[in-house]
Amino acid sequence: MTPAAGTTDETTDAPSLSTIGALRESGWVSRPVKEEVRRNAVAKIRTGEPLFAGVMGYEETVMPQLENALLAGHDVIFLGERGQAKTRMIRSLTGLLDEWMPIVKGSEINDDPYEPVSRYAKDLVEENGDETEIDWVHRDARFGEKLATPDTAIADLVGEVDPIKVAEGRYLSDELTLHYGLVPRTNRGLFAINELPDLSERIQVGLLNVLEERDVQIRGYKVRLPIDVMLLASANPEDYTNRGRIITPLKDRFGSQIRTHYPLDIETEMEIAAQEITPLDADGVQVRMPEYMSQIVTTLSHLARESPHVNQRSGVSVRLTVSNHEVLIANAARRALRHGEDVVVPRVSDLDALAASTMGKIEIESLDDGRDEAVAGHLVMSSVLTVFRERTDPAVLRDVLEAFEGGRVVDTGEDVTSADLATIVDELPGLKGPVASLTGGDETSGAVAAAVEFLLEGLHLGKRLNKDHVGARASYRARG
Secondary structure (H helix, E strand, O other): OOOOOOOOOOOOOOOOOOEHHHHHHHOOOOOOHHHHHHHHHHHHHHHOOOOOOOOOOOOOOHHHHHHHHHHHOOOEEEEOOOOOOHHHHHHHHHHHOOOEEEEEOOOOOOOOOOOOOOHHHHHHHHHHHHHOEEEEEEHHHOEEEEEOOOOOOHHHHOEEEOHHHHHOOOOOOOHHHEEEOHHHHOOOEEEEEEOHHHOOHHHHHHHHHHHHHOEEEEOOEEEEOOOOEEEEEEEOOOOOOOOOOOOHHHHOOOOEEEEOOOOOOHHHHHHHHHHHOOOOOOOOOEEOOOHHHHHHHHHHHHHHOOOOOEOOOOOOOHHHHHHHHHHHHHHHHHHHHHHOOOEEOOOHHHHHHHHHHHHOOOOEOHHHOOOHHHHHHHHHHHHHHHHHHHHOOHHHHHHHHHHHHOOOOEEEEOOOOHHHHHOHHHHOHHHHHHHHHHHOOOOOHHHHHHHHHHHHHHHHHOOOEEEEEEOOEEEEEEOO
16 A cells, blocks of 8 residues: 655755754754654644555545544554555654754764753763754654564663673763664654564563653663653554453553554555556566456455455455556566567456465465465456456347357467457457447557457356366357
8 A cells, every 4th residue: 555665755955053052043942753743744634635645545544543643642553464554654654753853963862952861962962062063863764663573682672781882991880881772763753663462571561661661771770761752563453452462551552553454445456556566667568457457356355355265364465466466467468578569468368377476465264275276266267257247248248149159269368469369359240349348449459359358258257158278278169
């Protein structure tokens, strides 16, 4: 559902102010990170501008909840299955930070020039006062992220004693011996934990201590870290329960819990797929994706989300739709290149290639073990038939059926060129109207051939024609 993570508007040059004294004279005001996010969110909401671009299908569901959470100054957890744009939304929130933020120069944890928290910055400001030098940090650098894994250590998140600094002569009790972890290094920024329940309970406790009590013990030394962080997280709903792998105090830390979902309609998911598809570069070959073929691929994902043969606990990601579009185009391009065609138009015969991109993204229920290909094939056929019934009235194909009953046989498949298949329309005039309706008036051989195959396959799946499949060749003939 997504621009690249952390993408923001075009970057401007950092301010030229270089000391705390110059910063004071400029009138710059230090604000907590949640207040900073709230202020920028208010400006966007007031003008009707979306919080961030590239996320579709959440305008009436998720976005109002997220806006409320930001205005309330809450830490937020997104609950949803895989492929529901949780990480994309989290990363995109950096766009609600001010573009540039001043820090004490040399600080590892983005110390506020007015209120430093690390021993290094405190000593520096105490020694130099308003002459203390400052640096400017861009908002994209104010985001920290950690994928929760069972082997994650408290040192990764909070910090650890640096043995090199100890070897240089410092005492273990000296705060300057610390090597800060991800959370302190994201001070005055956004910190995200993906798949939060996968953190072991002892790490969850340590993280809670940092975020709530603002102190932590490292190697027996108690360090107070009054860090300013907006905490964001993602989790699978099944894991994020009292019976799951999350401790209640940490769960209570999040002010808002937002449930995400898959696209609610075919059209929205088609738009998302069009946005996400990696363009095919095949030496100038032109790609034309018929709308009904895109609808078939998207319908497959929606049917999979309703299928009793597919494990719904693992979800059916929008990535399935994107990958299937890309493989469909790739197979059509391979066919077109072999036939020397300059225009790539995916056809129904290209749908056989979706097995490779589908099986890795759906989990079959245990009762159907060993029937993976059969389940995937049934989903493809069901999606073709569903779209055929939505887009075509079989009654207008009565003349075509009569021609088949008269002994007509039509061969299609990967080894049949678009030009050869397109000639069928001249031989079966009853196809002209339905084909034109599907192509929108596009009379190129690729577009016509794709429409012909779709109509014949729809009649077959609707039990109006028989189909014989031998290798890459399929033959449609009358029933009986």
